[in-house]
Amino acid sequence: MTSVMTPTVAAPPTPGTATPDTPRRGSRNAGNGPRVSCVAHLSRGLLVAVALLNAALAVLVAAPLPRIPLLVLVAAAVTSWGLLLVPPAVIGLVAGAFAGRRHPWCAGFAALTAFIALVYGVMPYAAAYRAAEDYGQPLVPTDYFEGVNYAKAPDGERTRRYARIGERRGKLDLWTLPKRDGERHPAVVWVHGGGWNKGHRGQSPEWNRWFNERGWSVFDIDYRLAPHVTQLEQIGDVKCAVGWVRRHARVYGIDPGRLVLAGSSAGGNLALAAAYTEGDERVPESCAVRDSSVAGVISLYGPTDMRRLIAGTALRGDPMIPRLMGGSAKAVPARYRLGSPARLVRTDVPPTLLLHGSADRAVPVAQARELARRLDAAGAPATYVELPWADHCFDVNWGGWGSQIARAAISRFLAIRGENA
Numbered sequence: 001m002t003s004v005m006t007p008t009v010a011a012p013p014t015p016g017t018a019t020p021d022t023p024r025r026g027s028r029n030a031g032n033g034p035r036v037s038c039v040a041h042l043s044r045g046l047l048v049a050v051a052l053l054n055a056a057l058a059v060l061v062a063a064p065l066p067r068i069p070l071l072v073l074v075a076a077a078v079t080s081w082g083l084l085l086v087p088p089a090v091i092g093l094v095a096g097a098f099a100g101r102r103h104p105w106c107a108g109f110a111a112l113t114a115f116i117a118l119v120y121g122v123m124p125y126a127a128a129y130r131a132a133e134d135y136g137q138p139l140v141p142t143d144y145f146e147g148v149n150y151a152k153a154p155d156g157e158r159t160r161r162y163a164r165i166g167e168r169r170g171k172l173d174l175w176t177l178p179k180r181d182g183e184r185h186p187a188v189v190w191v192h193g194g195g196w197n198k199g200h201r202g203q204s205p206e207w208n209r210w211f212n213e214r215g216w217s218v219f220d221i222d223y224r225l226a227p228h229v230t231q232l233e234q235i236g237d238v239k240c241a242v243g244w245v246r247r248h249a250r251v252y253g254i255d256p257g258r259l260v261l262a263g264s265s266a267g268g269n270l271a272l273a274a275a276y277t278e279g280d281e282r283v284p285e286s287c288a289v290r291d292s293s294v295a296g297v298i299s300l301y302g303p304t305d306m307r308r309l310i311a312g313t314a315l316r317g318d319p320m321i322p323r324l325m326g327g328s329a330k331a332v333p334a335r336y337r338l339g340s341p342a343r344l345v346r347t348d349v350p351p352t353l354l355l356h357g358s359a360d361r362a363v364p365v366a367q368a369r370e371l372a373r374r375l376d377a378a379g380a381p382a383t384y385v386e387l388p389w390a391d392h393c394f395d396v397n398w399g400g401w402g403s404q405i406a407r408a409a410i411s412r413f414l415a416i417r418g419e420n421a
Contacts, residue, residue: 043102044103047103051092054089054114055113055116089115090118093110093114096111096114124389127389131388131405135412139405140404162221163237168224170237170241172221172222172241173220175211175219176217176254178253183253184255186414186418187216187254188217188219189221189242189259189262190219192222196231196320197225199266201220206395214411214414221241231326232326235273235274235339238274239274240292242261242294243285243290243292245259257295258295260296261294262300264299265300265302265362268299273339273341275352276344276346278294293350294350298413299353301360304370306325306336307333313364325339346378346380351381351417352383354371354372354383355410356369356385357387357402358389362392369386385406389401
């Protein structure tokens with residue numbers, strides 16, 4: 001028997017379904033499917049990563065942050081190295097432009113955050129450029145990455161003891177210039193920072209070398225740290241060191257009439273208070289000295305009003321503070337006043353140079369503004385320099401905009417002190 005084969009007619013494919021000979025789009029059976037899919041996911045991921053990085057950098061630079069040490073440290077670093085926002089911002093803009101058609105939402109997000117980061121990278125430079133013009137010393141972009149003013153261990157060969165105070169020895173490091181016949185050098189007594197309870201002499205070597213290059217010898221001092229002593233006792237240590245330098249002026253070829261006291265952060269506070277309370281029996285020297293007067297005082301981002309500083313920052317909950325101040329502001333108000341340079345202003349205080357960053361997140365810029373206002377009202381000789389966009393410890397970035405402006409301002413201040421002596 002002969003069988004008859006009936007041809008089978010295939011049903012037309014349903015729209016949107018793949019036939020055996022036509023792999024579905026994105027299927028692993030497609031020739032380039034897996035590679036295209038991976039590239040698409042990778043490009044989207046990179047765009048989102050760049051966008052998040054730029055957004056984080058912009059927030060760290062521009063937004064106030066809670067006083068969490070790690071966040072403050074990162075924020076200070078990003079603000080000091082603000083120029084670092086430019087490369088990721090440019091990358092975000094370029095990536096967004098190339099990927100705009102394929103990934104419009106991710107590209108738009110990356111481009112927007114990149115633009116914001118670029119603005120915050122350029123604005124500090126523009127503001128600093130205008131401020132630098134006031135000192136006739138323009139910013140040098142090539143110096144921006146000059147280096148870091150890093151802490152180092154004190155150099156034992158240059159160390160001297162300026163006093164034995166209780167069970168501790170007060171020490172200082174000599175950064176003195178060679179003696180010459182008949183020539184006396186001006187000098188700086190440098191007081192380190194560290195929140196009154198840490199830090200050591202030798203942690204700002206770039207400043208010491210910089211002063212030396214301009215013909216100023218430096219005496220980089222230590223003082224006793226909290227909580228073992230109070231702030232007033234620390235001020236007494238600074239006075240003691242100044243008195244020692246004056247007493248040994250002939251030995252080291254120093255002109256005591258051109259002796260300037262300078263410090264950063266807590267050191268700036270102690271320097272100001274020591275200069276403003278010279279001869280005040282309520283804040284005695286820690287050792288027997290005849291004279292602790294200075295021809296000028298420089299403060300880099302130093303606190304000026306202890307009561308307001310403590311009440312307005314995280315120091316309010318710091319258990320060290322009552323021991324540092326010798327009690328609460330209500331219990332011992334006189335100690336808070338004597339440790340607050342803004343409360344010690346008189347017409348005859350030494351000439352003062354205040355340098356403070358407008359974006360300082362540790363010591364509010366209002367502290368320096370208030371002291372500057374009081375000095376101006378009293379008719380005391382003073383100069384206030386507010387460094388745009390600079391954070392606390394801006395001079396850690398030795399080549400940064402804030403550091404360049406600060407050095408120009410200090411150069412002018414030292415020149416006047418040297419001429420007037």
